Amino acid sequence: TPVPSTTSPSPSPSPSHSAKPSPSPRATTKKSPAPVRQAAPSRAPGTAVVASARKGVGVWDAPGDEQGLAASGARWYYTWSASPRGIVDSGAPGFVPMIWGEKNTDDATLATARANGPYLLGFNEPDMGGQANLSVERALDLWPKLMAHGKVLGSPAVAYGGDTPGGWLDRFMTGARERGYRVDFVAVHWYGGDFRTEAAVQQLRTYLEAVHRRYGKPVWLTEFALTDFSQGVRFPAPAEQAAFLSSATRMLDTLPWLQRYAWFGLPSAAGEANTGLYHPDGSWTEAGQAFRTAG
Template sequence: MVRDWWESRRITLIRERVPAVTPSQRNRRAFEAVAVGLCAASLVGLAGYAYFDSDSPEAEVSAEAPPSVRAGQESSPAQQPKQAATQTAAPSAADTTVAPYSAMDVPEPVAKTAAATPAQSAETKAGKSCFKGVATWAVANSAKSMKKSTACWFYTWGADRAGVKAPKGVEFVPMIHRAATIGDVAKAKKAKSKYLLGFNEPDLGAQANMPVEQALDLWPRLVSTGKTLGSPAVATNGATAGGWLDRFMKGAKSRGMPVHFVTLHWYGADFRAQPAATQLRDYLRAVHKRYNKPIWLTEFALTDFTQGAPRYPSPKQQAAFLKAATKMLAKEKYIKRYAWFAMPTTQSQTGLFRPDGTATPAGTAFSTRPTYK
């Protein structure tokens, strides 16, 4: 395909750049020499393009996709609890059948230019990259709260903003939540962000609830967007050999499919700030050691799910953990972004801002943390 394109391009160049000649006007050998020279120049240009565009991208909603609300918290029909006594059935194979993956599914690379696109300029400032974010759903005063938070990015567990209003310049990152929302890839592709997050907690029945093979079969649909892809975000056991994420990452590699960075969730049951931050750090390091990929921590907070109904720390304890954890995250070079769960206090006892836009103790602490890294 590339050779045919360059053959047609060579003919076009000859027609555009070489005047029509006849043997009586100019020696035929001279004409042939010009044509050969132009062809050689075209081939040199192709080689240069391939060299400078060969690097893979660096890893720095649909309204129906439910926000990630933990078990025991108040939930609406659009916000299902993460952990339930019964598991929801996964969509049938007939609903999610896709063509086998091939290299032709990957969009051709776009030539790099010096000028930054709006999405690129929004994620950097003074040579640093966007770092601090929030997970959120539509609530009153969302733009006011997000501005106070000083977050530079957010997501909604879906492919569009789902009614969330944000200040100008705050980046929205889309997600394909589960198999049933795979049709949202077209919507996700239109998002300005160059990133796309994979399935939400496929290892939990109340969330994406997907077998590894199903996730692998659907992954080419995400690849087709041309975006920098974050792995499915497992709820637990991200560093465990033979766990859901481990099997997915090995499967993607064996099929030649890209996963540019790993996304993770973490909730701590130890309400002491520094020990909890250390436990989180150790988990992140173990995941990074196993996959050697950049990491986005897209949900985290202190919540104890080990005793049935969730147990929460005091507001002061939550704020202390947030400070300790974000300080640690800033030091871990492989951590590229994080998002606190969650920005609103509605349906989340770990929230940062109340419906009137006022901050909780955790929200006050969050607002002072560095936005860029």
């Protein structure tokens, strides 16, 4: 059984939930909404919602996602695609487009991304077969298409091992430097299989610090949560997830080079203990309550 490292999350067949959102707004493979009608999350008038400039969340198609985003206190979000997927930006959360994989490097998708703000996220988990699944050389060959649009450009976001010498991200960053390519910030994902709050937060911090030392660039943490992939997929108790979220965001806000972070993710399926911020009935999960007051 892999033991979570103090410098990076343990490798796994899929260091993300089993059904990642599809990059296509019209695709049918996505996070499945609950089989029951999902209510819009309540703004809970008694709760003081904190809107940190760094605080963000990943959003996939689910009933109530637009209302949940607006009430969450997130200041930015992304959808694993070049467009906001029908979410109307109310003025508080800012959308950040992503070029998910090779099939999204066509001119039309790149033009959509260009029209959606000053930032651009690179390929999603190119080191994983179930995700963008790109060799380093192929990713480098495609990179000029992303650079050409003049965005503040984030690296491909690897699933794990962003600090590993000779790992996917290390080889990409070395190749980009040798070719004179631009990478403005480094994006990484992190999932912790150690559900003890203090230990998990320290493991996350150690990993991010190692990534920053290695590349010397600002860092965006574009997916994170407590999820153990060592034997299938295992989640902590709701109170453990919430405690981690609260403590981790406090820690993240102390890192001057950590520009943004995004929780994975916004909605929660019915009857599941997972990482979502609101239940299908519209009420906030314990993690959701923690997220709203974080930052």
